[in-house]
Amino acid sequence: MIDTLRDTSTITLTDAQWALLLADTPWVNGFTVEDFNSVHNVLIRAHNALRENLFEDDERRIDAITDIQLWYVADGRNDDFLLAVNLAHRLTLQSDLINMVDLKDTANATPGEPAIRAVFSCLIAERNEMCEAFALAALEFEGLVGYAEHRGIRQDDLYDTVHDVASEHASATNNNGLGTQIPYLIEQYGHGNTRDLIDEIAADKASTPDATD
Known part of the structure; x- marks a missing residue:
C-alpha cells in the first residue's frame, strides 16, 4: 500500500506562472535547444521559479514540479531522453523515449521565449499524460483487488x-x-543505483582475466 502518494493532478500553467519561468531575460533571449542539457536547464529553472524560490503559501507555487526528472539515455547517435515522475518511495513513472530531433524541430522554429514554452509544454504534457494513465490504472487496480478477494x-x-x-x-x-x-533497471532501482550496478559489473569483468565482450 502506498501511504504518501504525491500530487498527480494535471499541471496547467497560468500567465503568472509562465512569467516567472520566463523572467530571466538574458537566458530567454535567443534560447534554442542544442542538446539534452538545454532541455534539462529548462526543467531546472522551472523547479526554481515555480517552487524553490516561492513561499509555501504563494498561489503560483507548483510543488509537483520538482517530482519531474529527466534521464539521459542517449547512445551516441542521438540525444533522446526519458521523463520520470516520482510519486512515492520506490514508485516512479517513466515515459517512452522522447525524440530529441522532433523536439528540436518544434522548439527551434522560433528561438527565444516560444522555444522555451515549446520545451516546457512538451515536458508538462508528457507528465500529465503519465499521471492520468496512472490514476486510471490505480482505480482499476483497486477494483480488481476487491473482485479477486x-x-x-x-x-x-x-x-x-x-x-x-x-x-x-x-x-x-x-x-x-x-x-x-x-x-528497466532505472525504473526498478533508480538512476543512481543503476549506474552503481553498471560500475560494479564493469569492475567484475575487468578483474576477470578471461572476460569477453
Whole structure:
C-alpha cells in the first residue's frame, strides 16, 4: 500500500506562472535547444521559479514540479531522453523515449521565449499524460483487488502466474539489449543505483582475466 502518494493532478500553467519561468531575460533571449542539457536547464529553472524560490503559501507555487526528472539515455547517435515522475518511495513513472530531433524541430522554429514554452509544454504534457494513465490504472487496480478477494482468490493462487509473466517480461527485456535493459533497471532501482550496478559489473569483468565482450 502506498501511504504518501504525491500530487498527480494535471499541471496547467497560468500567465503568472509562465512569467516567472520566463523572467530571466538574458537566458530567454535567443534560447534554442542544442542538446539534452538545454532541455534539462529548462526543467531546472522551472523547479526554481515555480517552487524553490516561492513561499509555501504563494498561489503560483507548483510543488509537483520538482517530482519531474529527466534521464539521459542517449547512445551516441542521438540525444533522446526519458521523463520520470516520482510519486512515492520506490514508485516512479517513466515515459517512452522522447525524440530529441522532433523536439528540436518544434522548439527551434522560433528561438527565444516560444522555444522555451515549446520545451516546457512538451515536458508538462508528457507528465500529465503519465499521471492520468496512472490514476486510471490505480482505480482499476483497486477494483480488481476487491473482485479477486470477492472470488476467494488468495496470494498463493496467483504465485505461478505472476512468476511466469515476470519471466517472460524479463526474457523480452534481455533479448532487446541495453536499450530496454537500462530503462528497466532505472525504473526498478533508480538512476543512481543503476549506474552503481553498471560500475560494479564493469569492475567484475575487468578483474576477470578471461572476460569477453
